[in-house]
Amino acid sequence: MTRRVRLSDVAALAATSTKTASRVINGHTKVGSDTRDRVEKAVRELGYRPDPLARSLRRGTDDTIGVVVDEVSDPFFASVIGEIERMALDRAMTVIVASTQRLVDREHIVIDGLLQRRVAGLIIASVSHDHAHLKAAPCPVVFIDRVAVNLDSDAVLVDDRAGARLGVDHLISHGHKRIAYLGDHLGIDTARSRLDGYRESLELAGIAMRDDYVIGMDPSLADGGQIVEALLATPEPPTAIFSANTRCSLRVLSTLHRLSRTDIAFVSFGDFAMADALTPPITVIDHSPESIGRLAADRLLRRMAGDEMPTQTITTPLHLVPRGSGELAP
Amino acid sequence: MTRRVRLSDVAALAATSTKTASRVINGHTKVGSDTRDRVEKAVRELGYRPDPLARSLRRGTDDTIGVVVDEVSDPFFASVIGEIERMALDRAMTVIVASTQRLVDREHIVIDGLLQRRVAGLIIASVSHDHAHLKAAPCPVVFIDRVAVNLDSDAVLVDDRAGARLGVDHLISHGHKRIAYLGDHLGIDTARSRLDGYRESLELAGIAMRDDYVIGMDPSLADGGQIVEALLATPEPPTAIFSANTRCSLRVLSTLHRLSRTDIAFVSFGDFAMADALTPPITVIDHSPESIGRLAADRLLRRMAGDEMPTQTITTPLHLVPRGSGELAP
């Protein structure tokens, strides 16, 4: 490994000072054109590239976006990150990912770690319930998927309530009255909002809500099967299931197919691969993780550029894709 | 934002020098126990945490693992990254992700960028065909999924040839002779190895290989449908398809279901969600992205710790999961 090329090497070759070389590289105007040319030539000849670490140390901020999610391997977050990374790369920024595994403590640790690293911006899918401490964050923060609490901040969300209403209304309009709700833990506020939508739809249709039809589960655990079996074994089983979470949908459908209970109507909040190839094909509420990533990154990059616009909560579009499973009669 | 706590603040409070404080923090032994106590107390009182950037600048290496993949949102790579990130977090290291989008130029750029940042190690799923330039890399490198060329390096791979043989042999043993191969671009060496396995299986069974049965496609593009339709519309269509790539499988199956051609036997290299819920359920060659991530990270961390063991190419286990689609008769 040859020795690293430093700014002073460039300056020496261009017969000027590091200060002037720095000015040229950072695009300052107050440099004589011949000096500028010499520096640029030297940069090219030596293949100089500024040391990002040294630069960050001095500037007090790193050209890096920190992304905090539940789990990198969750397809939803994977897509979000992919999009963020794409946008970052276009701007020669790097992306640091950190997962919380949905643990509040872990979230604090990773966010703290990222701030220590002086990231230029943060995109967070938070699992904690208070973000007041981020008021003093030294960099812009954009929340995704879940709102910020006690903090005025940008956020890019899915309209959970509306999405759930879309799905449940659809089932109701196809004659269902016994509709179960299966979703994430109710500790997650996304899940609560979706449950609110479900509740609202039932109320508007004059259907009484039954607690035994509402199930919150951990989508990463494999116990989905038993839960569904138990639900179907009750004296008055539901004729339709609204799954409020994509990963839950996968588990539930796997079980329904195993039990050959594909007569049960089904709507999934969130599309997934093969949804159209199942028998019957699965009706879904589609939302786009990519656009969440894009919007969040865009917002963050603007803030990082110094844009002082008022904070905004953006909701991404949402639509129902009827495919068959949601149109089954009771 | 309050001013950052520096090492010199700690040293001042402990009435010692920054050097000694540094010694305590980095766990050197040659420090008097009373001095050590004072420094530790000061660290606690001030809530001091070393600045990772400054430390990295001085040390010449950052506590960071760079991961280079085709695409972060690819479920395979997402799982790999998730596992690497998990292991890194346990060691208080951070993970920087960068995607190449399968472009060789882009790969060079991102790797170069990561080295500039002085990552402590690199995990690369490379798309380029020459890695000699990494001989001089200032940090350990582990290749995943695809081999290193012109470079003696650790690698964690799937045994592509063996996996393909497993799948194709299985189809042959169920009486198929007209077996199509559908996989990734043949520019990708993973795809070539799998094709080799396919070829080998056919040869051993005395089946002539037909060029019109071998299709390389870009799994990220949506043209899979037409390709499959064309394949099935030939005068002598295959009775079985071996899909050598998970994302190809998804596209192909979607098409087969749309065309109601579920009579065609099918084996997928790579498991996926809902494979067991399709009709018929899909027989797959299962391999675990998590274990690839884990093995690669483990190898890398050991190298980073200074382990000078000989380089090794690790292949992860692989097994066939018969579910139905691979056992259909011609």
Add this chain to the structure above:
DNA sequence: ATTCCCTTGGTAATCGATGTCACGGAGTGA
């Protein structure tokens, strides 16, 4: 002609932590 301003470039401090080296004092062997 002299003062003043403005452009341009150099010197040195800074970011925060750590490696080098030297020093003072205690312990040891002669």
Add this chain to the structure above:
DNA sequence: TCACTCCGTGACATCGATTACCAAGGGAAT
């Protein structure tokens, strides 16, 4: 008692880029 080693300690230089401050030279204004 003297020379020598060993240990704990701290002053200072260093990593590489940025920047506050200062200085010099040239042109314009009086």
